[in-house]
Amino acid sequence: MPNHIHLLWMMNELNGKESPAGSFAKFTAHRFKELLQQKSELALLPYQSNKKDRKYQFWKRDPLAISITSKKALLQKLDYIHNNPVQEKWKLADLPENYRWSSAAFYLTGKDEFGFLTHYDE
Numbered sequence: 388m389p390n391h392i393h394l395l396w397m398m399n400e401l402n403g404k405e406s407p408a409g410s411f412a413k414f415t416a417h418r419f420k421e422l423l424q425q426k427s428e429l430a431l432l433p434y435q436s437n438k439k440d441r442k443y444q445f446w447k448r449d450p451l452a453i454s455i456t457s458k459k460a461l462l463q464k465l466d467y468i469h470n471n472p473v474q475e476k477w478k479l480a481d482l483p484e485n486y487r488w489s490s491a492a493f494y495l496t497g498k499d500e501f502g503f504l505t506h507y508d509e
Contacts, residue, residue, distance in 0.1 A: 393468040408452040
């Protein structure tokens with residue numbers, strides 16, 4: 388999606404005191420900053436923050452994190468995620484498997500071009 392991300396993950400264990408979503412946001416924000424700084428300091432300008440506890444902000448505070456408690460709920464969320472890019476609002480692909488940043492093609496072909504996907508049944 389152009390302005391947000393959908394993820395399904397299985398938590399193996401807690402990472403210290405942080406929530407899984409907090410840990411993900413912290414790690415990815417640091418990586419975004421590193422990559423943008425390598426490109427150009429100007430690339431960081433859209434992410435500058437006036438908040439006292441940070442100079443940049445990449446993610447919205449308090450993201451919507453939902454615990455999935457059944458296979459039925461998991462499949463519903465996975466279907467939603469795969470079909471979201473083809474919705475009228477986005478029109479990012481003609482088929483879910485043709486959206487570059489989706490796992491839909493992985494579920495059709497078994498090929499993990501990102502190197503970290505796992506089938507929900509594994």
